[in-house]
Amino acid sequence: MSSRLRIAGVSVTFGRHRILRDVGFEVGAGEIHALIGQNGSGKSTLVKVLTGLYTAEPGARIEVDGAGLRLPVRPLDARRHGVAVVHQSLGLVPEMSVLENMRVGRLTARRFTRRIRWDDEAAAAARMFDRLGRRVPLDAPVHRLGEEDRATVAIARALQDTPDGGGLIIFDESTRALSRRSLEHFYDVLDGVVGAGTSVLLISHSLEEVADVADRVSVLRDGALVSSGRPAGAAGLAKVMLGRVLDEISSGGGHTRPDGEPAVELTDVVGAGLDGLAVRVSPGEIVGLTGLADSGYDRVPYLLAGVAPVTAGRLSVAGDRVDLDRLTPAAAIGAGIALVPGDRERAGLAMDQTVGENAALPRTGGRGAGLMPIRRRSELAGLVPWLDRLDLRPRDPHAVVGTLSGGNQQKVVLAKWLSRDPKLLALHEPTQAVDVGAREIIVAAVKDAAATGCGVLVASGDENELSMLCDRILVFRDGRVEQELPGPCRPDDIVAAIFAATDRRPLRGGRREGARA
Ligand SMILES: Nc1ncnc2c1ncn2[C@@H]1O[C@H](COP(=O)(O)OP(=O)(O)OP(=O)(O)O)[C@@H](O)[C@H]1O
Known part of the structure; x- marks a missing residue:
């Protein structure tokens, strides 16, 4: 050759x-x-x-x-x-x-x-x-x-x-x-x-x-x-x-506490591509949301974070009613909802600021937030163990986020929210862009957050990620839940449910072998 x-x-x-x-x-x-x-x-x-x-x-x-x-x-x-x-x-x-x-x-x-x-x-x-x-x-x-x-x-x-x-x-x-x-x-x-x-x-x-x-x-x-x-x-x-x-990562979350007040409950949600959506997540439960690209599953983290307005619907977080149709990002944070968005560059991070400054942003929020100093040393102190745990490279809270590699930027977003003890973690493709070693670490960290009672929603089109994380998976079609897959869910079953069709076929498999011969 x-x-x-x-x-x-x-x-x-x-x-x-x-x-x-x-x-x-x-x-x-x-x-x-x-x-x-x-x-x-x-x-x-x-x-x-x-x-x-x-x-x-x-x-x-x-x-x-x-x-x-x-x-x-x-x-x-x-x-x-x-x-x-x-x-x-x-x-x-x-x-x-x-x-x-x-x-x-x-x-x-x-x-x-x-x-x-x-x-x-x-x-x-x-x-x-x-x-x-x-x-x-x-x-x-x-x-x-x-x-x-x-x-x-x-x-x-x-x-x-x-x-x-x-x-x-x-x-x-x-x-x-x-x-x-x-x-x-x-x-x-x-x-x-x-x-x-x-x-x-x-x-x-x-x-x-x-x-x-x-x-x-x-x-x-x-x-x-x-x-x-x-x-x-x-x-x-x-x-x-x-x-x-x-390490072999076992499927499913495994920390469900189905009794008592739900960590989050959404009812009759209309708007943002959704049509009568109802979702309930118990404390400690990790619920996957998936479906075809335009089925609406990936809007849910954003509507919970107040960045995808809806026209109707009810939301309660740990038993407290939250005004869904007037939800702002600040109100969502105040209610204990943490969003880890799929698009880190636009929605998750201020690229010209340091890791530590980014960690302070969610508390300050709003316009001009970037100009505010880190007000509490404790914020940084709370962040550092998570940077260690997620194996940030370089492990420097003073590093400018824009100079970090893509996967390490993803770890910063996760660390900043995990360090804040949210009631609900709303994740969109949380292990996108990270290597398999980091994926193992992130999956374990999210499961540990769930084990302390945090509810977790994972919107994802990645069947491997969903399989590793979720207690159960909701499959969307046309803006509502069409099917529920009880955990543990195998990647093949997830793909079959999304596409209402047969298993995955190998990528390029047969032909590549043929070409080599
Ligand atoms: N302009 C820069 N200034 C300083 N350091 C940089 C700059 N660009 C990249 N780096 C550093 O170079 C290293 C390699 O980064 P690079 O983006 O090439 O990694 P990668 O293998 O593509 O990672 P990923 O899989 O996360 O995308 C990282 O430690 C990153 O922080």
Whole structure:
């Protein structure tokens, strides 16, 4: 197999921290090559070196199809060599049309009138969908598309920067928000792309996904490459990545106290995509909410936190009535409801502030909160044990949150709420973006919070996460609960309930084996 990308001697240092140490590996032509490692191990930093955002120390070498790239890489040069990047959550702008998403940054105007030739743009976009053998309406706004079509658009968009049958697409945690069915579709489409000769560098924390789809896997530990070769099953990959055997996580929460006052009770909720919803969570109970993308399950944490207004409904928290249709974020916090949102960057964290300042934010809240000093030393004192417990790296409450890796930012949001002893934890995809070691720690921490009497709601499309955490799972359809799965729930049963269909099928499984033979 000829080499598409060859990296050698890549080292990066920020301040006193050596982030990458002499990293080198090769990606073959037409292969899916996974890059895995714990949160903060340096995966995104390497991608940023490849695309010119960060500069490697002298001595580095990066080759595409045998030709050395001038270092530091210039973004246009990387594109000219056929290197495309797809960022987290597919990297699409939901409000823009498929065509605008495809062509943004590439639009060409007529020479004299400076008008954009939309016919030409549409033809260029259509050629990419032809290459994939798929059809997606070019004028549809991306937020109106189903998840599978969005995945197709993300691949088609990246494909524009790769030559036919060549080039390299880097997926930097792009698949993490996809439901199982969309993931299966994503790899159906991608299989054709690598089959034609384009290479893929895949970054994902789902070791099951990596074991299923990757031809080869490179593993980073603390910024150094520890192995590069054929995947050895999810458990084997976890062992190489963590340097230890992962503990078996038992399914289900297991701390239910069904008697007495519910931790939270929602009745007859209408609005925010919900239609007559009723949910009751006992103290100590961990209840999962799931369903298809537009079924409304993922609105529940936000309506409880006062950020998704509803038109009608009743809410009580630990027996106290709370005014649901006028619920503000401050009132929700006051009632003891803690939201860990799915989108950390926009809803969860102030990126330019320190870990400690972020921990103080929920108490101060509101406008100008960022300017307020941490008023209580005890807030920081309460936070630090949770930072230790969740294994924050670096374990520094004074670190600016924007400089932490994605998974470590997620740990900060969790630590800040867990340290506040909430009555209800409303979690949206709580282990999204964290490595398998951190996932184990977070699951244990949430179960311990439940054991002290906190009620927990987990809205998630990730069947593995739900299986590990939940006492029971509510499956939504059209804004209401359609089915209740009693725990412990197996991932296959969750997928079957969501899609009202058969079990999961392996991602790319048969074909990859065939290709290797
Ligand atoms: N601009 C920066 N300034 C200082 N430190 C940084 C900067 N960017 C990244 N780092 C540090 O580099 C380390 C590696 O981060 P990186 O984002 O590459 O990790 P990762 O492997 O992609 O992690 P994750 O899986 O959590 O996304 C982290 O410790 C992070 O705090």
